[in-house]
Amino acid sequence: MSRPSTTTPLLSGQTESPQSETPATAPASSLDELIERCIGDFGWAQFLQASLISLSRAFDAQQTFVSVFTNADPTWHCTSPSLCNSAADLCQLPRNSWTWDMPMDTSIVSDWSLECASSFIRGLPASSFFLGSLAGGFILPTLADSTSLGRKNMLLLSCLLMSLASLFAAASTNIWMYSVLRIVCGFGRASVGTCALVLSTELVGKRRRGQVGVLTFLFYSFGYLSLPFIAYLNKGSSWRSIYLWTSIPAIIYCLLFHFLVRESPRWLFLQGRKEEFIATLNSIGNRKSLTVGNLFEIDAIEQESSDTDIYSAIKILFKKGWAIGRLFTVMVVGFGICIVYYGMSLGNGSLGSDLYLNVTLNALSELLAALATFFLIRRLSRKGSVLGFSIVSGVCSCMLMITPISNISGSSNNNKDHIHYTESGWISTSWLQIGIKILSFFSSSMAIHVLHIYALELFPTCVRNSATAMVREAFILAGVISPMLVAAGRENEVLLYGVFALAIVFCGSFVTFLPETKGSSICDTMDEEEHRVMATKTSKNLVC
Known part of the structure; x- marks a missing residue:
């Protein structure tokens, strides 16, 4: 059963009608309107809640890209000129003829003598993380739509599992133990992004959902940007220290999250937990107190997620042809974009420059993309933005085909796997190529940010978390393939x-x-969305 329509935009730049224009005695026509009457458009309590929730994304970013530093190929130099040639294959040289430039425990490669291991072994830890994320994405996020956990508890458990696995990874004694813990870490973080995005946007009014959603991207960018600084502060120290610096703050965050963050009022209402629904709205509201009597303003909201099966949301999603079509399409789009996004991020070694500089430039462009999305999301069309930024990124990739970065003069090879660059020779010849790469990464970041918001808007509340989780599975699959x-x-x-x-x-x-x-x-509900799908065939402006 569909509810009367409302003209209030979700993420557009249109102006919302002043609340005072609605008579105080007029009944709310939708759950959106009832919630917004209590909490208002956007207040400090909501900002604090959204910020605390979004902070989880900073730790997510750190664990996603920490392997860029901990698993890096260390540089080396000859100690016996008569036995060693810097242009030779490292694995063909006597072990006593060369040594690492930094202490052996600065990277897992030198710490566990993996310099001559197969590409499968050396790439195993990075692949393990994304494989764990892929597996976790099928199991964890749907619990946030079920009656068992919800958005808040699922996010808390995911972040805690990710943090503890990262902490234990610092105690690894070999690559096999390390890879298993990276799988667990990836498994835990699989639902962090989805739950943070859904929970934060369901705590605010319609007009601010887009900007609050982008807030999660901003914190993700700050987490990404913090990595090169943490790694630089620990330069010359053990790779284990980087894990300590990223996992311990995350565990402390989990404790604060448990006591300070509230559950999604939308999810509480759809689960029939009316008392908790009222308490949550009153705790973050800045307009009016809500009582049980107010709940009767809404005649009927079909609770399609009443099945206690944790996969009920997925089952509901796959019963509708239009939902399957949307899901498949968004997953294809996200997969293609993330091939470039993760490829440009995890392939920083292809740039002829310092690793810390590479990651910093990428993180800054990620931050700039998040900020641009934050300020422009209410004005950006979804389809046009995703398509446009994808084309720009693709064009930049084509330009990099013409002059590959590693072929630029100013670098000298130690061997094909270990490259030493001159201190400044690359700067005068490769800034253009670096700029093109950063523009490609920036465009892919913008496209993926808008696509995240787009996916939220395409699916109803009862399956939103599970649908966006499936979309993220396509993102993660791209993360598995990109390093290869x-x-x-x-x-x-x-x-x-x-x-x-x-x-x-x-x-x-x-x-x-x-x-x-x-x-x-x-x-x-699915019925409301299906009603709109059918109605838009004759009327483009019909809304819930």
């Missing part, structure tokens, strides 16, 4: 950037098959 592409691209960068360009442009073009959601409000 980067490894292969060391031999043929023209092919690497060609694949990047083809993936993001081809997959990004699928967004044209999705409906535009800018200016529309969200639905709570």
Whole structure:
């Protein structure tokens, strides 16, 4: 049963009608309106809640990219000129003829003597993290839509598992133990992004959901940006110290989160937990107190998630043809974009410059993309933005095919796996290529940020967390594949950037098959969304 329509936009730049224009005695026509009458548009209590929730994304980013430093290939130099040639293959040299430039425990490669191990063994820890995320994405996030845990508890447990696995990883004694703990870490973080995004946006009014959603991206960017600084402060120290610096603050955060963050009022209402629904709204509200009597203002909201099966939300989602089509399309688009996003992030070694500088530049462009999305999301069309940024990123990748970065003069090879660069020779010849790479990464970041918000708007409340979790599975699958592409691209960068360009442009073009959601409000049940799908065939402006 659908509810009367409202003209209030969800994430558009339209102006919301003043609350005072609605008579105090007029009944609320939707759950959105009832919630907003109590909590208002956006207050300090909501800002604090959204910030605390979004902070989990900073720790998520740290664990996603920490392997860039802990698993880095260390540099080396000859100690016996008569036995050692810096241009030779390291594995063909006598072990007593060369030594590492830094202490052996600065990287797992030197700490566990993996310099001559197969590419599978050396890439195992990084792949393990994303494989764990892939597995966790199928199991954990749907619990947030079920009656057992909800958004808050699922986010707390995920963040805690991720943090503890990271802490224990610092005590690893070999690559096999380390890889298993990275799987556990990835498994735990699988639902952090989804739960943080959904929970934070369901605590605010309609007009601010887009900007609050982007707040999670901002914290993710700050977490990414913090990594090169943490790594630099620990330069020359054991790789284990980086894990300590990132895991211990995350565990402290989990304790604060447990006591300070509230559950989603939307989820509480749909689960029939009316007393908790009222208490939550009154605790963060800045307009009026809500009582049990106010709940009768809404005649009927179908609670489609009443099944206690943890996969009931997924079952509901797959019963509708339009929902399957949307889900598949968004997953294809996200996969193509993330091939470039993760490829550019995890392939920093292809730039002829310092590793700390590479990661910092990428993190800054990620932060700039998040800020741009934060200020522009209410004005950006969803389809046009995702398609446009995908094309820009693809064009930049094509430009990198013409002049691959590693072929730029000013670098000298120690061997094909260990490269030493001159202190400043690369600067005068490669800034243009570096700028193109950063622009490609920036565009892919913008596309993925908008796509996150877009996915939220495409699915109703009862399945939103599970649907966005499935979309993130496509993102993570791209994270599994991208390191393999980067490894292969060391031999043929023209092919690497060609694949990047083809993936993001081809997959990004699928967004044209999705409906535009800018200016529309969200639905709570599948029936409401299906009613809108059918109605839009005759009326483009119908909303829930």
